[in-house]
Amino acid sequence: MAQNVFSGRRNVALVGTYSSGKTTLLESILSVTGVTTRKGSVDEGNTLGDSCPEARTRHMTVELNAASTQYGGICFTFVDCPGSVELQQETNHALMGVDAAIVVCEADPNKVLTLSPLLQFLDTWEIPHLIWINKLDRANGTFAKVLAALRQISSRPVIPQQYPIRQNHELVGFIDLVTEQAFHYHPGAAADPVPLPAALQAEEEAARAEMLEALADYDDHLLEELLEDIAPPEEEIVHDLRMELGADLIVPVFIGVALSDYGVRPLLDALVKEAPAPEVTCEKRGITCETDTLAQVLKTYYTPQGGKLSLVRVWCGELKDGDSLNGDSGTDRCANRMGGLYDLTGTQQTSLTRAEAGRIVAVARLEGAQTGDTLTTGTLNTLLPKAPVIEPVYALAITSAKRSDEVKLSAALTKLLEEDPSLFWEQHGDTHEVILWGQGDVHLNLAIDRLSRKYNLPMATHLPQVPYKETIRQAKEAVHGRYKHQSGGHGQFGDVYLSIQPLPRGDGFAFSETIVGGVVPKQYIPVSKPACVNTSTTAPWAFRWWMWG
Ligand SMILES: Nc1nc2c(ncn2[C@@H]2O[C@H](COP(=O)(O)OP(=O)(O)OP(=O)(O)O)[C@@H](O)[C@H]2O)c(=O)[nH]1
Ligand SMILES: [Mg+2]
Known part of the structure; x- marks a missing residue:
């Protein structure tokens, strides 16, 4: 593919x-590019994304928000x-379907280490990424310290493309290290070019030399120029930045x-000049486009009004509204007829008749498709890699506030798990509790809030019971128990002597009974394996049992 x-x-x-500051950055991008006329704020709860009540009340992103815009002809x-480590699965699925990632990093060297798992994921899957150091209006970390911290955790060279200009400790502008042009920021407007501050000349030259040397590691022509003291032209530097970012060889910093x-x-x-285009991503991932459409589900939403919505990356061909798609979910590969095709910006849906390769769109009512699934209009020959499922580490037992809701619970949990593949649930074999598994308190409480809001299933939670199991290590002879029950008509009376003794470990259970008088009906005699007793135990029983009436 060219x-x-x-x-x-x-x-x-x-x-x-x-x-x-990811959501704030998106708001800023949408405002700068004219998608919104008034920039929303996370603190005021009026951002275009994060519109669900779970996000608004927590002031955090709890699921993917897609938004499209145009800038520089692109x-x-x-x-x-979401940034929370407990919601990392959601992020990982999204990363499988993009061409590049902006890693938003707070300007605080103490917080940089928390980026480690994310950078590892990006490096493992070779996803081109650049870093945006945000909140440089706060004085809790210098640019140099943040860079040093980033370099310790990134396996790729971290290369600043900009250098900060501060006045009285406040960030007022930056120097573009490619063009060596300085700029001053202006609220609500583009930055103004200004002369390069003389006091920063030496630092700028050192930072630029560092950037060029890092680029020259992958470009012999640039290396020769540097050795011969020839200033490389701007186009050559931009070309190298594009090629090396696209190949995930370097991590530029803004x-x-x-x-x-x-x-x-x-x-x-x-991004316009350097981020890889969709066809570059296809080529890098070895996706060969033949005649059929190839797409992948990045996220599944269940919306109260619209039903199921799948966020889909089209890799090859094009999706047309009404297409039938074959997916790889479950053991039976399933065909789904889509019930609508949309461009998604926050919760705003714009109907589309078609979506060409390289686009991320929302597809309605793909009932059989799960997050991560590969979809095709033809025969499913290629399976695109899915982000691995993160193992659950934390559990809560849940009970419906209303007993009548118990039947609805399993259907609701199925939908919840489709939306969030890092949740699991089980009915515990010993305690019979319904246990919800996930990544932590934030993750599980989010799921419980969704059960209540979306499915009208308010839940009570408690820590799961520990199903203690005992191994009987000593013999005990003839413990006596008596049972009397009178419920009208014939009454019941049982008189039981129980003897118990261990068998060698691994020998399972043995049961024997000695009925005195032969008066106990047969159905009372068999014993089932005690669920809470270690299988190295045996329970030989001795019965005396009779009925009276
Ligand atoms: N001072 C300052 N505060 C910022 C900046 N950007 C964002 N914030 C604040 O930081 C807080 C978090 O911002 P968000 O945009 O929600 O951050 P996020 O990365 O989307 O958070 P999660 O989605 O929960 O991971 C909010 O209170 C923002 O107002 C910035 O550049 N400077
Ligand atoms: Mg956010």
Whole structure:
């Protein structure tokens, strides 16, 4: 497949640690690019994404939010991901379907370490990513310290493309290390070019030399130029940045303040010039496009009004509304006829008749399709890799507040697990409790809030009981018990002597009885294996039992 760097589409995930400013950055991008006329705020609860009550009350992203916009002649789809480590599964599924990721990092070196698992995932799957150091309006960390912390956890070279300009400890602008042009930020407007501050000249030159040397590690021509002291032209540097970012060889770094839109336009400019186009991603992942459409589900939503909605990345061909798709869910490969095709921006859905390769769109009523599934209009020959399921580590027992709701619970849990594949549930064999498994308190309480809101199933929770099991280690002879029951008509009376003794470990159970007088009906005699007793135990029984009436 020929690489076409001018392809007019980019799909970019916004990822990073909890509360680092991803949703604020998306709001800023949507405002700067004219999708919204009034920029929303996470603190005021009026952002375009995060519109569900669970997100609004927590002031955090709890599920993927996709939004499309245009900038510099490119159609962008941004996917804002949750930052909480307990919701990492959601982020991982999204990352499998994008061309690049912006890792939003707080300007605090102490928080950088928390990015480690995310960077590892990006490196494992070779997903091109750049870093945006946000909240540089706060003085809790210098640029240099944050960079040093990032370099300790990234397996790829971390290369600043911008250098901060501060006045009286406040961030006022940046130097573009590619063009060596300085800019001053302006609230609500593009940054203004200004002369390069003389005091920063030496630092700028050192930072630029570092960037060029890192790029030259993968480009012999650039290396020769540097050795011969020839200043490389801007196009050559941008070309190298594009090629090396696209191949996930380097991690460029940008800076800004999402809250004030500082640095957002330069970030978009860099994405236009440097982020890989969909066909580059296809080629890198070895996806060969033949005649059939190939797509993948990145997220499943159950909406109260619209039913099931699947966020889908189209890899090859095109999706047409009404298409039937074969998916790989379950053991039986299932065909689904789509019931609507939409462009998704927050909760706003714009109907589409078709969606071409490279696009991320929402597809309605793909009933059999699960998150991560590969979909095709033809025969399913290729299975796209899915993000591995993260093992659950934390459990809560749940009970319906109303007994009559118990029957509805399993259907609701099935839908909940479709939306969030890192949840699990089971009915415990010994305690008979319904146990919900996940990544932690935040994750499970979110699921319980959704059960209540979406399915009208309020739940009470408690820590699961521990089904203690005992091994009987000593023989005990003839313990006596008596049973009397009079419920009208014939009464029942039982008189039991129980002797119990261990068998060698692994010998299972043996049961014997000695009925005195032969008066106990046969159905009372068999014993079932005691569920809570270790199988190395035996229970020889001695009965005396009779009826009276
Ligand atoms: N000072 C300052 N605060 C910011 C900036 N960007 C975001 N914030 C604040 O940081 C907090 C978290 O912002 P969000 O945009 O919700 O962060 P997030 O990364 O989307 O959070 P999660 O989705 O929960 O991971 C909010 O109170 C924002 O107002 C910034 O550039 N400077
Ligand atoms: Mg967010």
